[in-house]
Amino acid sequence: xxxxxxxxxxxxxxxxxxxxxxxxxxxxxxxxxxxxxxxxxxxxxxxxxxxxxxxxxxxxxxxxxxxxxxxxxxxxxxxxxxxxxxxxxxxxxxxxxxxxxxxxxxxxxxxxxxxxxxxxxxxxxxxxxxxxxxxxxxxxxxxxxxxxxxxxxxxxxxxxxxxxxxxxxxxxxxxxxxxxxxxxxxxxxxxxxxxxxxxxxxxxxxxxxxxxxxx
Amino acid sequence: xxxxxxxxxxxxxxxxxxxxxxxxxxxxxxxxxxxxxxxxxxxxxxxxxxxxxxxxxxxxxxxxxxxxxxxxxxxxxxxxxxxxxxxxxxxxxxxxxxxxxxxxxxxxxxxxxxxxxxxxxxxxxxxxxxxxxxxxxxxxxxxxxxxxxxxxxxxxxxxxxxxxxxxxxxxxxxxxxxxxxxxxxxxxxxxxxxxxxxxxxxxxxxxxxxxxxxxxxxxxxxxxxxxxxxxxxxxxxxxxxxxxxxxxxxxxxxxxxxxxxxxxxxxxxxxxxxxxxxxxxxxxxxxxxxxxxxxxxxxxxxxxxxxxxxxxxxxxxxxxxxxxxxxxxxxxxxxxxxxxxxxxxxxxxxxxxxxxxxxxxxxxxxxxxxxxxxxxxxxxxxxxxxxxxxxxxxxxxxxxxxxxxxxxxxxxxxxxxxxxxxxxxxxxxxxxxxxxxxxxxxxxxxxxxxxxxxxxxxxxxxxxxxxxxxxxxxxxxxxxxxxxxxxxxxxxxxxxxxxxxxxxxxxxxxxxxxxxxxxxxxxxxxxxxxxxxxxxxxxxxxxxxxxxxxxxxxxxxxxxxxxxxxxxxxxxxxx
Numbered sequence: 001x002x003x004x005x006x007x008x009x010x011x012x013x014x015x016x017x018x019x020x021x022x023x024x025x026x027x028x029x030x031x032x033x034x035x036x037x038x039x040x041x042x043x044x045x046x047x048x049x050x051x052x053x054x055x056x057x058x059x060x061x062x063x064x065x066x067x068x069x070x071x072x073x074x075x076x077x078x079x080x081x082x083x084x085x086x087x088x089x090x091x092x093x094x095x096x097x098x099x100x101x102x103x104x105x106x107x108x109x110x111x112x113x114x115x116x117x118x119x120x121x122x123x124x125x126x127x128x129x130x131x132x133x134x135x136x137x138x139x140x141x142x143x144x145x146x147x148x149x150x151x152x153x154x155x156x157x158x159x160x161x162x163x164x165x166x167x168x169x170x171x172x173x174x175x176x177x178x179x180x181x182x183x184x185x186x187x188x189x190x191x192x193x194x195x196x197x198x199x200x201x202x203x204x205x206x207x208x209x210x211x212x213x214x215x
Numbered sequence: 216x217x218x219x220x221x222x223x224x225x226x227x228x229x230x231x232x233x234x235x236x237x238x239x240x241x242x243x244x245x246x247x248x249x250x251x252x253x254x255x256x257x258x259x260x261x262x263x264x265x266x267x268x269x270x271x272x273x274x275x276x277x278x279x280x281x282x283x284x285x286x287x288x289x290x291x292x293x294x295x296x297x298x299x300x301x302x303x304x305x306x307x308x309x310x311x312x313x314x315x316x317x318x319x320x321x322x323x324x325x326x327x328x329x330x331x332x333x334x335x336x337x338x339x340x341x342x343x344x345x346x347x348x349x350x351x352x353x354x355x356x357x358x359x360x361x362x363x364x365x366x367x368x369x370x371x372x373x374x375x376x377x378x379x380x381x382x383x384x385x386x387x388x389x390x391x392x393x394x395x396x397x398x399x400x401x402x403x404x405x406x407x408x409x410x411x412x413x414x415x416x417x418x419x420x421x422x423x424x425x426x427x428x429x430x431x432x433x434x435x436x437x438x439x440x441x442x443x444x445x446x447x448x449x450x451x452x453x454x455x456x457x458x459x460x461x462x463x464x465x466x467x468x469x470x471x472x473x474x475x476x477x478x479x480x481x482x483x484x485x486x487x488x489x490x491x492x493x494x495x496x497x498x499x500x501x502x503x504x505x506x507x508x509x510x511x512x513x514x515x516x517x518x519x520x521x522x523x524x525x526x527x528x529x530x531x532x533x534x535x536x537x538x539x540x541x542x543x544x545x546x547x548x549x550x551x552x553x554x555x556x557x558x559x560x561x562x563x564x565x566x567x568x569x570x571x572x573x574x575x576x577x578x579x580x581x582x583x584x585x586x587x588x589x590x591x592x593x594x595x596x597x598x599x600x601x602x603x604x605x606x607x608x609x610x611x612x613x614x615x616x617x618x619x620x621x622x623x624x625x626x627x628x629x630x631x632x633x634x635x636x637x638x639x640x641x642x643x644x645x646x647x648x649x650x651x652x653x654x655x656x657x658x659x660x661x662x663x664x665x666x667x668x669x670x671x672x673x674x675x676x677x678x679x680x681x682x683x684x685x686x687x688x689x690x691x692x693x694x695x696x697x698x699x700x701x702x703x704x705x706x707x708x709x710x711x712x713x714x715x716x717x718x719x720x721x722x723x724x725x726x727x728x729x730x731x732x733x734x735x736x737x738x739x740x741x742x743x744x745x746x747x748x749x750x751x752x753x754x755x756x757x758x759x760x761x762x763x764x765x766x767x768x769x770x771x772x773x774x775x776x777x778x779x780x781x782x783x784x785x786x787x788x789x790x
Contacts, residue, residue: 091292
């Protein structure tokens with residue numbers, strides 16, 4: 001496991017053409033956010049001050065974890081837990097350990113990269129959102145760097161310039177693009193991750209969550 | 216003087232079920248004490264350190280059923296260090312010596328070892344029922360002993376225990392001659408299970424009515440089990456991860472169609488919305504539903520399911536049900552008595568969750584509601600007043616606003632008036648947990664109105680000692696008081712020391728009590744154990760070296776007839 005500081009890159013998302021098709025432009029925004037940046041209120045709830053998921057903060061060059069007071073505490077390996085004093089109060093909220101662990105323990109998923117000989121595992125719940133997850137993936141497969149598209153990131157192998165798009169298999173066995181659904185729903189439904197070559201990813205359709213209940 | 220022959224007294228006493236009535240009867244006179252103690256079959260010890268086990272066995276030699284509780288409630292939230300105590304060993308050993316006719320044992324928040332379980336299994340030939348709740352210290356080896364040696368076992372119920380996994384063989388230890396199981400719950404086990412052995416066990420136990428599987432049991436296995444046990448009344452599914460294009464899914468649908476007796480459903484580990492259709496046929500008969508371990512079930516699919524469950528009396532869900540989902544519950548579940556809404560997002564910023572709106576909706580739709588546990592992001596006084604008016608039958612009301620000390624977001628006021636309305640309206644309130652911004656006033660209201668309150672949990676509340684004193688003075692039936700992070704100090708602690716003899720226990724952590732105050736309490740009340748739990752570096756200091764002004768981090772006071780404890784670890788000082 002990498003022991004560097006939080007791998008959250010902090011350069012501002014650049015506006016480029018992406019795939020060139022406005023309709024299929026991939027975003028990491030919450031549904032309904034359209035092509036614009038997800039508004040702060042969509043992301044911030046509860047212990048708002050502590051959560052580092054803030055694109056404006058990213059654009060100011062802060063690390064994702066910087067707002068959390070414990071970011072100086074050494075290896076974080078991409079896991080940025082909101083660590084405001086409130087969130088770290090022992091025994092709060094009053095939820096039994098069994099329940100805490102039960103709702104947490106299943107979130108390790110395998111990560112495969114097209115063309116790589118080995119798999120890795122990542123704990124989804126260790127990350128606060130898509131930003132941190134991709135940062136962790138970047139660290140994990142450290143040969144990659146992150147290239148930014150409007151509200152989207154792709155991982156790039158600098159050797160041959162191949163772009164990889166993060167995809168995941170959900171509980172129904174379908175392969176989806178990472179970033180379509182709210183983070184929590186993603187964590188609950190993601191069975192495994194695959195960094196797919198972006199040339200293969202064009203064929204994936206974005207699916208709205210309601211489709212499931214129509215079947 | 217009227218003389219009642221013993222047989223008559225015994226006959227009368229036989230009609231008395233509750234512990235309280237029997238306890239009262241036993242204090243009338245020596246003769247009645249004798250009759251009562253020899254005829255008592257169910258014994259409940261609310262605090263394992265209140266009395267030595269040998270005394271219990273000596274007093275009630277014909278006891279058939281024993282319940283013992285160990286650690287204080289706040290141990291659930293990691294506030295009590297791991298090796299504080301609460302050992303089952305002395306109780307099982309004493310029972311093995313003194314009450315070999317024991318048939319049922321129920322332990323909560325205790326440390327139980329594999330040796331304890333083996334001793335239990337071998338010592339009681341008529342043993343029928345073991346219930347372990349929030350216990351730890353044992354492994355599947357201990358379960359193997361229970362399975363092997365408890366002939367005629369009817370119930371093995373493991374609720375939310377920390378069990379070390381030493382392999383899957385334990386289930387195979389139930390002999391072929393074991394056909395008596397009525398209830399089997401191993402949902403808390405983390406490891407694999409021998410599914411063949413399980414299926415055969417289920418097939419040969421015709422009286423099996425309650426079965427709760429763990430996460431390791433697949434849908435395929437569940438299908439086979441349900442085929443063999445269609446008379447189940449209470450089912451905890453294993454992993455509900457299933458793709459609805461598969462054969463397994465269709466078998467699941469058929470399996471549930473066959474379960475005509477099913478009234479209670481839980482489990483749903485790893486379930487997503489697509490498995491819900493399979494349970495639609497049983498929804499109309501369900502009286503209890505626990506979806507609180509299924510974070511992926513939410514939104515419209517969840518609502519669709521709820522709308523079929525019109526006989527529901529007990530519902531446990533995650534807060535991703537949202538206010539909208541709670542409104543659906545309110546309009547469908549008119550018989551609802553108990554609702555628990557747990558937080559799905561314990562660690563970070565929230566997504567859809569519930570607010571006061573959901574609770575108000577529930578209160579207007581479900582007038583029979585008497586037990587509530589509700590985690591939410593915010594609450595208003597207006598909402599609480601409305602809830603109090605709509606639901607005067609609450610016996611248990613636990614509200615947890617996730618942000619400690621948060622005021623009413625509309626008025627920016629403390630929630631004193633809201634909780635005040637609850638205690639005024641709910642005359643039978645026995646248990647109350649407070650949260651949000653609260654001043655001393657709420658405690659004044661509680662002291663004035665909560666006549667039947669037995670258990671009160673307070674966190675991040677109050678302004679001064681007055682708050683605690685209002686409660687101690689006013690609540691005549693208070694049995695358990697647990698406080699954390701409140702500005703209550705020695706004055707409050709020492710105001711009425713005899714009060715603690717009428718209570719089971721008092722817990723105070725991160726408050727303002729000092730070592731001097733605790734020493735004074737211990738000196739005045741020898742009938743209490745005054746425990747200081749000291750985990751800081753200063754624990755290396757001897758207690759004598761610390762001044763009276765030293766702030767006590769954790770204080771646990773309880774009445775006892777067993778002075779002190781022989782098993783206290785170094786960091787626990789009994790003053």
